[in-house]
Amino acid sequence: xxxxxxxxxxxxxxxxxxxxxxxxxxxxxxxxxxxxxxxxxxxxxxxxxxxxxxxxxxxxxxxxxxxxxxxxxxxxxxxxxxxxxxxxxxxxxxxxxxxxxxxxxxxxxxxxxxxxxxxxxxxxxxxxxxxxxxxxxxxxxxxxxxxxxxxxxxxxxxxxxxxxxxxxxxxxxxxxxxxxxxxxxxxxxxxxxxxxxxxxxxxxxxxxxxxxxxxxxxxxxxxxxxxxxxxxxxxxxxxxxxxxxxxxxxxxxxxxxxxxxxxxxxxxxxxxxxxxxxxxxxxxxxxxxxxxxxxxxxxxxxxxxxxxxxxxxxxxxxxxxxxxxxxxxxxxxxxxxxxxxxxxxxxxxxxxxxxxxxxxxxxxxxxxxxxxxxxxxxxxxxxxxxxxxxxxxxxxxxxxxxxxxxxxxxxxxxxxxxxxx
Numbered sequence: 001x002x003x004x005x006x007x008x009x010x011x012x013x014x015x016x017x018x019x020x021x022x023x024x025x026x027x028x029x030x031x032x033x034x035x036x037x038x039x040x041x042x043x044x045x046x047x048x049x050x051x052x053x054x055x056x057x058x059x060x061x062x063x064x065x066x067x068x069x070x071x072x073x074x075x076x077x078x079x080x081x082x083x084x085x086x087x088x089x090x091x092x093x094x095x096x097x098x099x100x101x102x103x104x105x106x107x108x109x110x111x112x113x114x115x116x117x118x119x120x121x122x123x124x125x126x127x128x129x130x131x132x133x134x135x136x137x138x139x140x141x142x143x144x145x146x147x148x149x150x151x152x153x154x155x156x157x158x159x160x161x162x163x164x165x166x167x168x169x170x171x172x173x174x175x176x177x178x179x180x181x182x183x184x185x186x187x188x189x190x191x192x193x194x195x196x197x198x199x200x201x202x203x204x205x206x207x208x209x210x211x212x213x214x215x216x217x218x219x220x221x222x223x224x225x226x227x228x229x230x231x232x233x234x235x236x237x238x239x240x241x242x243x244x245x246x247x248x249x250x251x252x253x254x255x256x257x258x259x260x261x262x263x264x265x266x267x268x269x270x271x272x273x274x275x276x277x278x279x280x281x282x283x284x285x286x287x288x289x290x291x292x293x294x295x296x297x298x299x300x301x302x303x304x305x306x307x308x309x310x311x312x313x314x315x316x317x318x319x320x321x322x323x324x325x326x327x328x329x330x331x332x333x334x335x336x337x338x339x340x341x342x343x344x345x346x347x348x349x350x351x352x353x354x355x356x357x358x359x360x361x362x363x364x365x366x367x368x369x370x371x372x373x374x375x376x377x378x379x380x381x382x383x384x385x386x387x388x389x390x391x392x393x394x395x396x397x398x399x400x401x402x403x404x405x406x407x408x409x410x411x412x413x414x415x416x417x418x419x420x421x
Contacts, residue, residue, distance in 0.1 A: 039337070049341070049382075053381060054352065055276050070264065073260050073261070074230055074233070076256070083227035084254075088256070091251055092233055097235045100234045101132065104228055105124030105223065112173065113174070122212055122222075123219075126215075127149075132234060136202070141200065158199070158202070159201040160209035161209050169199060172193050174191055174193055179224065292401045298326055298330050322406075334401070349380050
């Protein structure tokens, strides 16, 4: 109680006006509208936190699945060949941020099985080095990653690619290289039969349907290469891959091109960021609508309290003090609504994996069917900077909504307000 006694009288009166009066039904109605405004702000804040958390979760899930196949950083020469890759790998490992390196061969080709033809991206790898830069070895669903042995011409296919080709482990397919062989009869495509040694599932349709792995020596023979195409690197923190790539550009010697995962998928990440910004703006409008409901609430309060305002003015209160009273009332509604919304949004965002299955079981529906989507559960990634930004925006909007009604209350003239009292 001593805390409230030490508050300025503007705060005490503003807090008093926030509560419903005992003798006036109109006061109760105004307080009810205040509660509705508060609930609207809370729901808007909670919805924005949950939606952004789910969008962050989807982005993180897709990114992680992409990087389970892709590398954090790639190093290659403009000529498309990196003969001294061992030296480059040794220099790269001197950077403490680099966890592992592995050479690769990248080429495009076609694979055929009976009457089925598919275009694929062939990646030649060293099986003993590849686990240092990707998770393909742990994504094998059929067969064995160890099937890739030099000279045996085995191939590992993505699950969607294998399904489209209707092949299983042990089946033979024909690989067609775009570089043809010149013969007296003309240019003949280079063909080679490969045995399906394993099938992997990265959980990303683009790579599961278009990527295939072979041993790096078999790839070099197939595409007539003298050296790997380049070097793939994995770093400690994928978010710092651009900075690490820049540091490596000063360490590595030769005419090398260095690119990181964010540049390789720039369009996708830019589209996701644009979608996130637009969703933030759209859902912020919900908060704005609820916040500006405070305008009507405060206008009704000012109309109802004109006699009180006149008495306070005759007792010596300045227009600024009157303005503060109603700004305190409106700001309090905004702050409480924001606090409730933040708490509700955080709780829901942290428990999406429990709440959504409960709703699916209750309604007998499935929001993400396994046969349509690659993931069957809603991911959520709560980021506290987003939470603080949303809370700040909601409080600012609520504060802005109090300015005009409070200014109008400060302009009330005591004589006119008390004329009919």
